Amino acid sequence: MKNLIQSIFILIAVVMSTTVAQEVIYAQVGGTVRLPKPKNIEDGHYVFWNFREKNGPRLARYNRFIRYVTQEDLPDEWKNKLTFDADSLVISNIQQENFGTVVREVRGKVIDTITYKIIKINVPLNPPLLLPGESLTLTCDAEITQGQKPRIHWLNPENTRAGHGGTVTESAKNQHNGQWTCVLTNNEKQSKAKVSVTVIDLSPAPSSSQYTSKSSSVTIPCSRPPNIPWKQFKTKGLKRVQWRFFPKPSSSPEGPQTLMDLGVGELMNWTGPTHRKLTASNLNDGNLSLINTQTTEEHGGDYECCLTFENGRNLTRTIRVEVLKIISSGTFISGQQVNLNCSTGYALPPDVRLQWIPPPSSSQQKSSHHSYIIPKVSTGDSGKWKCELWRNTTRLTSTTIILKIESNLSGWMLVTICGAAVIVILTCILVLILHRRRQRKMRHLRHRVCRCKNPKPKGFQRS
Template sequence: MKNLILLLIAVLMSTTTKTGAQEVQVVYAEVGQTITLKAPDGLPSSNYLYWLLKIDDAKPLAWRNSLGGKQINEHWKDKLALNVDSLVIQNIRQEDFRKYVCKVTLNSGTHSTITYEVVKLTVRMNPPSHLLHGETLFLSCAVETRPGPEIHWLNPHGEKKYSQLTIRATSQDNGLWTCVVNNNNRAQVSVTVLDLSPAPSGPLYTSKARPLNVPCSLGPKITWEQLRAKNLTEVFWQFFPKPDSPPQTLFNLSLKDLTWKSDQNFGLRPVPDAKKQSLSLTTSRAKEENRGDYVCALKFPNGMTLKRTVHVEVLEITSSPGTEVVSGQQLNLTCSLGHRLPSGLRLKWIPPSGRSLPSLTPDRHPDHITIPEAGKGDGGKWSCELWQNGTRLTSTEITVKIEPKLSVWMLVVICSVAAIVILVLILSIILYRRRQRRMGHLRRQLCQCKTPKPKGFYRS
């Protein structure tokens, strides 16, 4: 019984009905649309094809014969086009929603007659133009018949939706929405959702002294003119060094000429030309202070804001007591992101060439290596790689120089040289003082006369 009822409903909702010997086909169309009414297939070659508004019209809208001759009614020339077996109705107006008759005749008389009922299909979208991510989108698709046909929407990904729906728009809704009537007739509307391109799904990993690019850009095919039409008020970058820290404004974009103004930059700079839709930040050498969350934001009235957050992690190696270590000293190497390593990430150490990593003594932390007594073989470039599920995310390195120990003989030589230098210095001072005394004594001997002559010296 249930199957019988479903079959009856399907028959009632069919777009083709019969009244006596006359066949009626329903065609759905929007105002302004162009439709094609096609004559039945398999017509005899010697037929005459007439298109009429009523079955008994004396003067048809258009006709054609088997020899290729054809004609369109004078009052409909700007409205109709006639192909071999079809009638094209262009730019449909309200008065064009009516019944049209296709009559096929042979020399022996009428061969077949089919009636097309053109029914108005109304598709509404609010707002009618582009909208911001998060704004409410209303879509409606309806016809002026009772009972109505089966109607549904297909979103840009081909997923079936209701004939009337209200959604909060996202970038996934961007594209062509299709209204489907009785799984045959279709009407499309274009939905443009203004949004930024998606941010990276996870943290952005780099390492100290390596390039860093913090991505942000307008979505595909989105223009500054469209954003200005939605009363865009501000475009800016903010930086959060820590999750609970207050925001620090890095850059503001002048909407007049699309140039950036810097408040503080932490070594970063915007890409040169914002007119090309890219708002990214970049630097050739990342620093430890570049760790944190970067927020790219477009601000609109009524509290609407489009924003993307990019979390940046910077990997670095530190050495204690420094990068120059005396042979025999303890060497501590630490590779980290500045915090505890998240689950799923691991570090891989690569020691200098010829150095065997298993002989080292790691402590409890996988990011730390301790060498109790550094030797000559421990000098060179140490590398540290960050891995996740078989993928290397980034790497960093540090060069350690091992200075040789001072031997006893070297200490003796150094002390001897120092003693000689000190002795030479003392001897020089003694000789200098003796010379000063001698010169003073000679000066006193030459100046003993009570009344010296004006010219020269005389013996007393």
């Protein structure tokens, strides 16, 4: 009886010393799986990892002194995938044939066996390229094991929940571009699968207008985002690139104008009107920016960069260009009131300010008003007046006007006065000459009438 009781206790001890457990690990194709090493390995303990699917091979063995992966004995589907780090056996770039059951055995004074069930997460491997407005659909699932189905949800690139369960259906937008994450939760443990979604779009247009002035150049930006290669635009069926111009109704009676046109094919050459000095960037780097090398007042308006695809969808960006100009005309005389007006024709945003700078010879002060009124100009106000646009500490553009202020006695007035004085003097001299000639003539006549030496007296005389 005593021996029977001892045998029962020995059997219970052996059963209690042997633990068998199963753990489920979810992974996606191309992902990485980590199989932990047992803790507190002693000298007499040996650890083996065996792949039990389809009579699979022994993957690795380990003790305190040896870390060994049997690379030469592994089949091709396992070679160069197994490594050790500080606390795990790591399976890298896992593929379809690597999913299954891996058994970790600890042999020695105690026997500890754990079975790892590596289950594939089904997610799209190559999501399609999308244009804004096209349908974005993502699905994520995994097989049920141990009678339990994992809870699944999606995280969008902004790391917020999206979709319902394992399915996402959205109308593609620019903010959907990036990495989506499928999260599986089983027994309070989380596994993740990553999916990269590409939404082909142009870089955002500037939030404010582009400012320039007469005879200056201006660059009107349009480009691809740096994370989307230009070849992906072509892969999606890019057919045409255009720049169109919509002038302000007040500046031009004409409607929209096509400035530059590019048919995407074997030869990619920009074509456009010759009366405007325009250049476009090279498409090889995806930069579509338009450069207006010599701006006039009529070039202010909305510029549209448009990409047309074979499926009829368009990508557009609209950039407003505002031309700074000064309104004033004529030549002014000292003492007159002069009104100068500097404007783009649009209301300036709150962060943009205007600055008037008078010429150095002027006694006028700087001003930030659109209209600059000089009640009485002087000749010191002549010269170059500058109007500048500033955003914080950055000068956006500037334009100038040259004022000509003449004094009250201008050169022509002096010429006129001098001319009149000369005429008066010449007239006086002429009158004097005529008067003296008349006097000489009268003396000459009196001398000719009295020729006798003793003329007889007229009238009665005493006898």
